[in-house]
Amino acid sequence: MTKRRVSGLLAVAAIFALASLAGRAALSQSAAPSIAEVDQAILAELALSHQILVNEGVLDAYGHVSIRHPKNPNRFLMARSGEVAPAYVTANDIMEFDLDSNPIELKGRALHSERFIHGEVYKVRPDVNAVVHSHSRAVIPFSVTKVPLRAIFHNGAFLGEGVPVYEIRDGSGEDNDMLVNTSAKGKALAKVLGDRPVVLIRGHGDAVVGPSLQVAVFRAIYTEVNANLQLQAAMLGGPVTFLNKFEANKTQRMERTWVAWKRQALERNAARR
Numbered sequence: 001m002t003k004r005r006v007s008g009l010l011a012v013a014a015i016f017a018l019a020s021l022a023g024r025a026a027l028s029q030s031a032a033p034s035i036a037e038v039d040q041a042i043l044a045e046l047a048l049s050h051q052i053l054v055n056e057g058v059l060d061a062y063g064h065v066s067i068r069h070p071k072n073p074n075r076f077l078m079a080r081s082g083e084v085a086p087a088y089v090t091a092n093d094i095m096e097f098d099l100d101s102n103p104i105e106l107k108g109r110a111l112h113s114e115r116f117i118h119g120e121v122y123k124v125r126p127d128v129n130a131v132v133h134s135h136s137r138a139v140i141p142f143s144v145t146k147v148p149l150r151a152i153f154h155n156g157a158f159l160g161e162g163v164p165v166y167e168i169r170d171g172s173g174e175d176n177d178m179l180v181n182t183s184a185k186g187k188a189l190a191k192v193l194g195d196r197p198v199v200l201i202r203g204h205g206d207a208v209v210g211p212s213l214q215v216a217v218f219r220a221i222y223t224e225v226n227a228n229l230q231l232q233a234a235m236l237g238g239p240v241t242f243l244n245k246f247e248a249n250k251t252q253r254m255e256r257t258w259v260a261w262k263r264q265a266l267e268r269n270a271a272r273r
Contacts, residue, residue, distance in 0.1 A: 032072055032074075032075075033069065033071035033072045034096065034104065035069075035077060035094065035095070035096040035104070037071060038069070038070060038071070038077065039070075040091060042067070042070060043077070043091035043094050044091045045213065045262075046065065046066075046067055046077060046079075046091075046094060046213060047079070047089045047090050047091045047093065047094065048262060048265050048266070049065050049132075049213055049217050050064075050065055050079065050086035050087065050089040051086070051087055051089070051265040051268065051269065052217060052221075052261040052262065052264075052265045053065065053086065053132065053134065053217060053220060053221065054086050054087045055261070055264060055265055055268065056221045056224070056261070057137075057224060058132075058134045058136050058220050058221055058224050059086040059087075059134050060086075060135065061085045061086070062085075062086075062134075062135055063086055063132070063133055063134040063135060063205070064078055064079060064081075064086070064112050064114070064115070064118075064132075064133055065078070065079075065086075065130070065131070065132050065133075065213070065216070065217070066078035066115075066118040066130065066131050067129060067130045067213050068122055068128070068129045068130070069096065073122075073126070074098065074099055075096055075097060075098055075099070075104070076096075076097050076099070076118055076119065076122055076131075077094050077095070077096055077097075078094070078095060078097060078112065078115060078118060079093040079094055079095065079112075080093050080094075080095050080109040080110055080111065080112075081109075081110040081111055081112040081113075082109065082110035095109065095111075097115060097118075097119060098119070099119045099120075099122050099123050100119060100183060101115045101116045101118065101119035101120075101183065101186070113179055113181040114133060114179055114180045114181055116180055116181065116182060116183050116185060116186030117131065117133050117180050117186050117189060117207050118131045118133070118186075119183070119186060120183060120186030120187045120189065120190045121186070121189075121190045121193065121207065121209060123187075123190070124190050124191075125190070125193075125195075125209065127211055128209040128210065128211065129210070129211055129212055129213070130209065130210050130211075130212055130213040130215070130216035130217075131207060131208070131209050131216060132207070132208045132209075132216050132217060132219075132220040133205065133206070133207050133208075134205050134206060134208075134220060134224075135204065135205035136205055136206055136220070136223060136224045136227070137224070138224050138225075138227035138228040138231060139200055139205065139206050139223060139224065139227045140203065140204075140205070141227075141231065142163070142165075142200060142227060142230075143165050143200040143201060143202045143203060143204070143205075143206075144202060144203050147234075148161075148162035148163065149162070149163040149198075149200065149223075149226070149227055149230065150162055150163075150230065150242045150243075151226065151242060151243040151247075151248050152226055152229050152230045152233060152240065152242055152243065153225075153226060153229055153243075154243075154247070154250065154252075155222045155225065155226075155252065156222050156223070156225065156226030156229075156243075157243055157247065157248045157249070157250050157252060158197050158198075158219055158222075158248075158252070159197075159198060159223065159226055159248075160196075160243075160245075160248045161242070161245065161248065163196065163198050163199065163200055163206075163223075164192050164193065164194065164196060164199050164200070165192070165199070165200045165201075165202055166180075166188065166189045166192040166193075166199050166200065166201050166202065167202050168180070168185065168188075168201070168202060168204075169202075170188065171184060171185060171188045172185065178203060178204055179204075180201065189201070189207065193207065193209070197209055197210065197219055198219065198223055206220075206223060208220040208223055214254060214258045215254065217258070217261070218252070218254045218257060218258070221261075
C-alpha cells in the first residue's frame with residue numbers, strides 16, 4: 001500500500017471520528033435534562049420562596065431567587081422578569097438558564113438584567129445550589145461605610161467576623177448604572193464573594209448563597225435581621241460584643257423556620273384569592 005493511499009485512509013478515518021464525536025456531543029446536548037423534567041413540587045417551592053422573602057421584608061418589588069437545576073449542574077432555574085413582582089411569582093414563571101445566564105427557551109419572556117449574579121456564582125461555587133439577590137434595606141449602611149457587618153446573634157452565626165463588599169466601580173468605573181448586568185460584573189462579584197455565604201453590593205443590596213434553597217432563604221432573612229440588630233446595638237453606644245469564631249461555627253437548624261415560613265406564605269396566598 002502506498003504512502004499516499006495510507007494518508008488518504010487516515011484522513012477519511014479522522015473525518016469519521018470527528019463526525020462521530022460531534023454527533024455524540026449533539027445527542028448529549030439534546031439529551032440534557034430540561035425544566036420539564038424538574039418535579040413540580042420543586043418549582044412550586046422555588047416560587048413560594050419569593051413570597052417568604054417578601055413576607056420577611058427581604059424582597060420588595062425587586063430581587064430574585066434561583067436554584068441550580070437538580071439534574072443538570074450546568075444550568076439554573078429562575079423566574080422571568082417583566083411585570084411579575086416577587087410576591088406574585090408562580091411555578092409557571094420559572095425559566096431555565098445555562099451558566100452564561102442565557103435562557104434555554106426565551107418564548108418572548110422578559111429576563112432579569114442581574115441574572116449574571118446567579119450564573120457566575122454557580123460557575124465557581126460547586127457547593128452552591130441556591131442564590132438570593134435582594135435590596136435588603138438594613139444591609140445598605142454596611143455596604144457604604146467602613147463598619148463591617150458581623151455576626152451579632154446566634155441565627156446570624158454564618159456571617160462570621162465580617163462580610164465582604166463588592167464595589168462595582170472597581171470594574172465599571174465612576175460612570176456605571178450600579179447593576180450587576182453583565183457576565184464581567186457577575187464574575188467580579190463572585191470573586192469578592194469567594195467562599196463566603198454573603199456578599200454586600202455597595203449602595204445596592206446583597207447576594208446570599210447556600211447549599212440548598214432552604215439554607216439560602218434562611219441566610220437571606222437572618223442577614224437582614226442581624227444587620228438591624230447590629231445597627232440597634234451601635235445606637236446604644238459602647239463596644240458591641242460580637243460572636244467569636246467558636247460561636248460563629250455553631251450548627252443551625254432551620255426545619256421549624258422553613259415550615260413556618262411556608263405555611264404563612266400559603267395562608268397569605270389563600271387569603272388573597
